Amino acid sequence: MNFGVLPLRPPGAVKEADFLRRCVQCGQCAHVCPWQAVRMEGGIGVRRNTPMIRPLETPCWLCMKCPPICPSGALENSVTAMEKANMGRAVMLKDRCHNFVGDIMCWTCYDRCPLRGTAIVLENGVLPTLTDQCVGCGVCEYVCPVKALVTVPREALSHAP
């Protein structure tokens, strides 16, 4: 599935257009991330050297260390609660999920979600289901053994199915 070229930004990022206006590419968010989840984008386009998260490599564990240190206002300094990270949303591909397919009982995503119980709930006690509390940190995408979860950046959501 392709959600365009929009990158997943660190927690607390302002609107993508404003983000590109403000981010001075200083890399401070990348430096403070204890998980090295924040990577500076490559290429030579307008997004070069701007921070992004590639959940399949390293997701954001919502430690919330990066928003307060951004000096430029590209990340809102006031965002320090996990629930307010507002990076995007995870989308479930039910035809892949073990529990939906019914072969194995898995729940890895539910177990590892930093917002377990609010962002992912278990419907009927069995089926992991994403709610609108999901902030798009990408942890479930990272941990799912069958790649049944895809993290969609906030502004790509309107184009998502």
Add this chain to the structure above:
Amino acid sequence: MLPEARRVEAADTASAGARRVKPAPWNVWYVRLRRPVQFIVALLFVVLPWANAQGWTRIYGSLFAMNIYGLPLADPLSALQVLVIDGHVAVRLWTGAALVLLMACALGRVFCSWLCPYGLLSELVYALRRRLPPLFSESMTARRAYWLRIALCAAGLVAAFACAFPVLQRFSMPGELSLAPLRVLDGWEIGMALLLPPGAALLAEGISGRRLWCRYLCPQSVFLALAAQCFPGGFGVRWDSARCACPHGDHPCLRACSLGLAPRHIHGPPRSECTQCAQCVRACAERGAALRIGL
């Protein structure tokens, strides 16, 4: 007979003494410490991503903007671009920029000769290359070169506004180089691609034998230069004409300056251009020590 011989001898030592005036010890240390500090700063940025990953985050960021033990420092051009593009006053960026500008005001462009990793590489390339004559003589005056940089910087700000992203960050050698080690995580290919602009600039400097980027193009130096100019009485190179012992047309200080500046002025070299590298002071120390660096 005997007393006269003594007098001649005394006069000889006196004139020899006058010719070999010792430069102030502080000046000697200034020259000696500079290169090691440049290397240490470059090394700091190389190990920073690793140190941060180990949980040591007293220092983080790049020469675009960084944080040292809680003290913000920023490239004034970063703060200005955010303001121009978005109308947003980024308080922490401006605080950092103000500190940097204050430093430039008081100490001149010491950033260029002590901290900038590109400055280090450019100086090294220049030093290696100078055994051969440069490709061309510096025909544009320092003043014109300054204006050229101002014009390019202004054009970059307009472009940043038009393109709605900080375009000038692409033309920041100190920024790119200090950020580059972070890219090693993403694989060497990307890391190498990032080093292309500084690499190309260094190659051009190596071929020409002139410090082209720093003298004619560097946008980041513009605000440092403007700030430095605000306070002519600040720290800098001074020339004492009475001590200048060089015969006409033979000035080691002129040959020593990698930026092609002329330090033989009462007020020293043009403050907007001089990076306070003190190469001229070092060259002069072997002659009359007419040049010194200080207040």
